[in-house]
Amino acid sequence: MQSKTNTQNKTKNTKTLAAVNWHCYKACNYSCNFCYARFEDLKATPVMAENEGRHLLQMMAEAGVEKINFVGGEPMLHRHLESWIHEAKRLGMVTSIVSNGTNIDRPFLERMKGSLDWIGLSIDASTDELHAKLGRGLRGEIANNTSHHIDRMLVVAPLLHEYGIGVKMNTVVTDLNKSDDLSPLVRLIRPHRWKIFQALAIEGENDDDMEALAVESAAFHHYVRFHEKQLAEIKEMTIVGEDNTVMLGTYAMVDPLGRVYTNVEGRYKYSIHSALVMGFDEAWSEVSSGFDQRRFEQRDGEWDWNREPTGGEIHGY
Numbered sequence: 001m002q003s004k005t006n007t008q009n010k011t012k013n014t015k016t017l018a019a020v021n022w023h024c025y026k027a028c029n030y031s032c033n034f035c036y037a038r039f040e041d042l043k044a045t046p047v048m049a050e051n052e053g054r055h056l057l058q059m060m061a062e063a064g065v066e067k068i069n070f071v072g073g074e075p076m077l078h079r080h081l082e083s084w085i086h087e088a089k090r091l092g093m094v095t096s097i098v099s100n101g102t103n104i105d106r107p108f109l110e111r112m113k114g115s116l117d118w119i120g121l122s123i124d125a126s127t128d129e130l131h132a133k134l135g136r137g138l139r140g141e142i143a144n145n146t147s148h149h150i151d152r153m154l155v156v157a158p159l160l161h162e163y164g165i166g167v168k169m170n171t172v173v174t175d176l177n178k179s180d181d182l183s184p185l186v187r188l189i190r191p192h193r194w195k196i197f198q199a200l201a202i203e204g205e206n207d208d209d210m211e212a213l214a215v216e217s218a219a220f221h222h223y224v225r226f227h228e229k230q231l232a233e234i235k236e237m238t239i240v241g242e243d244n245t246v247m248l249g250t251y252a253m254v255d256p257l258g259r260v261y262t263n264v265e266g267r268y269k270y271s272i273h274s275a276l277v278m279g280f281d282e283a284w285s286e287v288s289s290g291f292d293q294r295r296f297e298q299r300d301g302e303w304d305w306n307r308e309p310t311g312g313e314i315h316g317y
Contacts, residue, residue, distance in 0.1 A: 016064035018186035264290030
């Protein structure tokens with residue numbers, strides 16, 4: 001197992017934006033109570049057209065973006081996602097999605113052969129009882145205080161390994177799961193890269209819910225160190241822990257309307273117009289003061305995403 005403490009001193013000073021998280025869809029079928037990408041203010045806005053999304057990707061590629069990460073909401077609910085993944089790969093980008101597992105099945109992976117490089121699976125707890133408390137489940141499940149999220153993950157993860165898709169795993173640490181031992185489940189999922197996030201409050205998105213969920217920095221770092229020790233034998237996996245200090249100002253993002261934004265100082269800073277109107281370069285220039293390239297590199301933001309995935313086998317849980 002490799003671990004990243006985000007204290008490495010890199011000298012590279014790259015002006016080109018290497019990676020972008022495109023929150024391409026505002027809707028989600030889950031009810032995660034710590035979610036900081038709810039887009040409540042965009043509910044009445046139209047969904048981006050297929051040709052608009054392709055044009056947006058072309059502008060990002062021309063700007064030098066190397067990796068595009070399709071996120072949400074739940075990106076797998078977007079009817080144009082597959083087209084956009086193919087287009088991004090045609091443009092030479094490394095392609096990635098972060099998903100709760102919705103609609104990821106064998107037919108989807110067959111259609112994505114040669115186009116989709118990485119899938120990040122969002123898993124926050126070792127039991128679905130705890131997932132239910134966190135809201136990590138389908139809305140109908142959470143309404144009944146249940147979740148079957150792990151059951152779904154243990155169907156999806158073996159398929160990703162079978163198809164040679166790079167497997168990432170994302171975990172959000174809150175006050176509810178800070179003492180949870182996730183290592184047995186991680187051994188089964190066998191992600192190539194595990195990102196552990198301290199639950200982050202974003203003004204206007206989830207700040208009303210964070211009072212009960214906020215976890216102290218010391219408890220968060222204990223969680224990361226505990227799992228690094230527990231999983232030290234997995235040499236092919238990289239663990240990256242990101243506390244709130246590391247997360248702020250180190251992500252370049254695009255919202256469902258095509259506005260470019262950052263999360264500096266715990267709030268979102270948006271370009272005045274969509275990149276579809278003003279161009280990606282100009283939109284990025286409006287908000288780039290909220291992005292710290294050096295700290296992006298220090299959090300291992302530009303990792304070896306072109307490497308050939310090497311995963312393990314998954315057995316019963």
